[in-house]
Amino acid sequence: MNPARFTLYGAAASGSVAVEAALTLLGLPYQLIEGATWAEPAARDRVAPANPMRQIPTLVLPDGEVMTESAAILIYLADLHPAARLAPASSDPRRRAFLRWMLYVSSAIYALHWIKPDVRRIGAPDTAREAVVQAVHDRIAFCWATMDAQLTPGRFLLGDELTVLDLYVATVSRFGPWRQRFAEAAPGLAAVVQRVDDDPRLAALWTTRFP
Numbered sequence: 001m002n003p004a005r006f007t008l009y010g011a012a013a014s015g016s017v018a019v020e021a022a023l024t025l026l027g028l029p030y031q032l033i034e035g036a037t038w039a040e041p042a043a044r045d046r047v048a049p050a051n052p053m054r055q056i057p058t059l060v061l062p063d064g065e066v067m068t069e070s071a072a073i074l075i076y077l078a079d080l081h082p083a084a085r086l087a088p089a090s091s092d093p094r095r096r097a098f099l100r101w102m103l104y105v106s107s108a109i110y111a112l113h114w115i116k117p118d119v120r121r122i123g124a125p126d127t128a129r130e131a132v133v134q135a136v137h138d139r140i141a142f143c144w145a146t147m148d149a150q151l152t153p154g155r156f157l158l159g160d161e162l163t164v165l166d167l168y169v170a171t172v173s174r175f176g177p178w179r180q181r182f183a184e185a186a187p188g189l190a191a192v193v194q195r196v197d198d199d200p201r202l203a204a205l206w207t208t209r210f211p
């Protein structure tokens, strides 16, 4: 095994796919440790030594340091390889919108998904599951609509170059309330996401990882 490799704890249909997409575009080899943490206790146990939050994506860097938090991982990988232009540089005025929306997707949208596997996590009874999930999905649709109203995309979300923000939105918009509602709430974002889905460098990844 090549020790200078990334190890990624991830799963199909999860936020790790955005990281997998970034690693793919950057041509960085990685070992994937697969496990659906939201559904399988064994997967949670497997990632726990690296990430006590028992969540994915969890990335072990070639030097052994662990990174968690999808937005942080994506920003880090993009900044590490500036020539690939997957993030605006800190001197670029688009950097502000980049950071704003990266953190927004992470905190306003992705974080809400933690509630769904077990609504007792927020103190709701199991019998309220359907209503809670519905409320979470309504909130997520509202957040996508709010982002849509404040962003004027070019070919991609921040202009004419694809960034890790595009990969992030293309991934998180596949979670509940799923793509159809995403497209209704955020038609401008949806048009960009379609372009990201169609990127020939990523087509195989999207097909395999969101079957």
Ligand SMILES: N[C@@H](CCC(=O)N[C@@H](CS)C(=O)NCC(=O)O)C(=O)O
Pocket: 013, 014, 015, 016, 037, 038, 054, 055, 056, 057, 068, 069, 070, 071, 106, 110, 111, 113, 114, 117
């Ligand atoms: N803040 C974390 C959230 C990660 C997250 O929620 N991951 C989900 C999978 S998509 C997970 O591992 N869930 C496990 C659980 O619900 O216990 C991030 O942005 O990376």
